[in-house]
Amino acid sequence: MIELSIVTVKNPLDALSTLRVKNGAFDLVVTDLYMPGMTGLELQKQVNEEFKIPVIIMSSDDKESVILKSLDSGAAFYMVKPVNPEDLKSVWRYAVASKIGQGVVNDQEIGSAEGETPSNDKLILCGFLNSSSSVNGERGQKMKMGRKRARNKDEAEEDALAPPKKAKVVWTNTLHNRFLQAVSHLGLEKAVPKKILELMNVPGLTRGNVASHLQKYRMFLKKVAEKGTWTSRCLAERTLRSSFAYGYTSMFKNPQQDHSPFLGQQPFMRTSFQPYGDNLCDLSSSSFGLPRFPNQEATNSVPQLRYGQSSLVGNPTSFQQRPLMFANPYPLHQANRSTSNSTGMNLSSNTITTYGVTSGTSPMFIHLQQNQANLQNYATPFKFSLTGIGCPIYSSGTGSMAIINNSYPSLNHNSNYSGIQLTSEAELMGTGKTRFSGNELSSSSNNGGNGLMNWTPDNNMNNAPTRNGTIEAFGVQGAGSSSTGFGSTNQFSPTFTITNQENASGLSPLSPSTSAMPPHSQQASVLPPQSQQHTSTGLGNTGGENDYAFNNLMINASTLGSISDNQQELGERDLGELLYGSTCATPYQEKNVEGLLNVNLPGCPYYVEMSSPAYEFLNTEFSSACSIADKTPWSEESSGQLQGREETMNPKFGGNVNPVDDYYPSFEKPQCNNSEEPADSALNGMNLNEASISGNEDWGEDFLNSLIGNGPY
């Protein structure tokens, strides 16, 4: 059992002193780049000189120049915030493995830092600055790791006394899609909060949540109806352009977050917990057990660097011993392969979970697995030093504590971050949802108890074709970048392979009213399982995406910087794929391409007259958009915005890079979605259909159908 010790300090000087005092006790240093007094690079340099231990730099600054400079300076890795918990975990594992030699470091082996018992609790957190806010939410959460952190008493008390704050539900596109599906099934007329809620079957979601969203949705519909003409025209214009280029990007792209079409959908509800996002689950990736890239040959996959995702760049030279760590382009595959993934999918967790279980986020990780044998007997305490300012590595603006917990879920076996995790679509970010924890935890145990991924050696990894290409920064709203389109330059186009694995759920697929449509569940009012939605996309969930992007990045470290700020045009083909799941035009599209039609939303009292393209719009608006960014909070803006108006930068991530990394939200993604599908999910039964790009697509079809009067509703 490996004992892990993590010491956090709030500034570089403390880090150095700690290292000096306990010389030789640390194996790795993780630091922010921008810190008062000394930059991460300076610290790295010093650390390198004095201790010869690897330093990982993390920062919200995603500028290529900065990254490269950091790596050139000797940083072992560079993690762009928001950091994916998986990345940290990978780092951690990597460090452990590195120290140990070789072998696979799995959760069990890692042992518990979580301290079920005082004696085991080796984790020491010195506390980041600004922890006050983050501290709050700790309650009820699984922050055991923070138990020993040295904080002032006031804070401690505060923590203890602070009432748990209620999580706010974030209506991600995925969640919204579910909502739409439910509404669609019911028909707007009959769509009332309670029924919608039942249909959605999203744990943690309340009627009130739905009611509120419904209210908003209704207003949205009204607005659409009022502006129908306008909308139609816009669409028509775009159509005329014959290329679905830019305009569409806005639909797919969420200015605030990543929009990679590849992102898997995250069917989880994301809730924000005020205090911190402790819910991060680490399941990052993937999974859902679904193969993110079903086709190996899918040369089309486009690596996307999503905004919310962390990117970690490794410095090949830093860890000389493992120069190949980044070599594997397909970490995802590996991740997917791991049996644990499937399990992981089932975990419900919050943010963290969102991403699936294992993510193959970090190539490093992967590499390790591949090459390492076993560490089972390893007993040497591993120490990890974190230097940073305040906030979090992951963020959501929450506290550093959260970060830590989330970051190192693997440290504790029992720690599942599950504490807050919701199953199904709900992603809880933040604290306060302790009530959900119980279940989720247990489920997580499936995965070896942690909900963490198990990295199993993937033989196929080696076989994976090497890809290279420009990495598009889809969601990267990095400084200055206004918006990104789909990377036309990308050599890889998105692959929309559809897999039906999910059907394993045993739900009965219903026959689709239309060929393109997924079958409806024979059971009335049953919506398709969320997981399938993911599947349908053929894309992994975000986590996977992350991984993917990551891989590419690793492959082409130089390209990382190439994250382009330029808007890319979206080719028709791409659009088609996005919208219909394949390059082939969907039946609907073909059928309706011409003429004006009176379209009405299901149950919507308002009629909208629009040209056929409008269908597309609607479809996209309510469905497809989600496929691009499941996790992206749904908003009228994101879905309805059609024109190329300049996208606003995400104030949080894109606008500016905070000189002080602390303030920068590192981890916002809800990261965890759990692909778990409630057994009794009202959505179960949905069958993936090739025609659908995303799970949502299915809905889209239905929805579209209903619009034209052919719908089942």
Next chain:
DNA sequence: CCCCGAATAT
């Protein structure tokens, strides 16, 4: 009492 939904609060 349940629950919808507009209004209002945060």
Next chain:
DNA sequence: AATATTCGGG
């Protein structure tokens, strides 16, 4: 702006 919560009313 997005959600949550409140509150009148069926």
